[in-house]
Amino acid sequence: MVLIPKGLFQMGSIKSMLELRPHDLFNTDRHTLGPENPAHEVYLDDFYIDIYEVTNGAYAKYVKETGGKKPMGWNSPNFKEPKQPVVGIAWKEAVKFCEWQNKRLPTEAEWEKAARGKRSVKYPWGNTPPDSNKLNYNEDIKKTTAVGSFENGKSDYGVYDLSGNVAEWVSDWHFPEYYLFSPKKNPPGPETGKYKIIRGGSWRHNAEDVDLTYRNATTPVNRSTSIGFRCTKSLP
Structure with missing residues (x-):
């Protein structure tokens, strides 16, 4: 695990509904967005996050x-090699695994801070466009890769595969307008909902869907x- 230091960061983007990708507007499986907006300031306490996605071996x-x-x-x-990320896991199963390790799933805000790092960037590695040296995406490989395979794609905090490989469960329920009223400090996500947020894009996603604000x-x-998924841990 790696420590993500406490402090403020800018969460979300300034996309408007008019800027949404056409397939977002008509995709019935997409139960989120418009909002990656508004961009808003969030304060998080110190926390630890797994450097790698949870593997089949673990x-x-x-x-x-x-x-x-x-x-x-x-x-x-x-999808069954020991160093590949485990997939085919429902949200509650991910929660139970993290609890078994005395950890928990990250909040959506924690996940994004780990991906954004210390800069205002579009991707975990910076602002240069995605390519096959940075992440597993766009069905180029047609399956997951061993965690940590893309040194050039890690975030400022040294966290791997936050874009591509597998999208990741977080703890938050989904509510489209949550960014409009979420608390500034340690936002926990909505109390209830029908859908759970996933972040990060995957090996199946195209270049438009692997930026770090994609929801x-x-x-x-x-x-x-x-x-x-990957797990996090609060400081004592």
């Missing part, structure tokens, strides 16, 4: 020790091979 140990359910991703040879949401029981 999850296999959890399954063995707890009797937990095997992920659906293991049914395919494309999506899905049902908590979704076990897609494009969704994984």
Whole structure:
């Protein structure tokens, strides 16, 4: 894990509804946005976040020790190597794994701060456009890659794969206008909802959908091979 220091950062973007991608407006599976906007200032306390997405190897140990359910991703040879991120995991299963490690899922704000780093940038690595040296995206490889494979794509804090490889569960429920009234300090996300936020884009997403403010949401029981997670931990 790596320490993300306390302090202010700028969350979200200034996209307007008119600037939304056309497929966002008509995609019935996209239960979020308009808003990546408004951009707003957020203060977070210190926290730790996993440097890498949770791997099949780590999850296999959890399954063995707890009797937990095997992920659906293991049914395919494309997604079962020990160093690949675990996929086919529903939101509650991700929560239970993090709790087993005495951790938790990150809030959406924590995830974005870890990705944004110390600068005002569009991607975890900076402002240069995505390419195959920085991330796994656009179905170029057609499966997940071992975590930490893209040295050029890590964030300022040294966190890998925050764009591409797998989109990641966070703790927040989805509410489209949450950015308009979320608390400035340690926003926990809405109290209830129907969908859970996922962040970061995946190996399936195109270049438009891997910037660090990109938001999506899905049902908590979704076990897609494009969704994984990482864990965080608050300081004592």
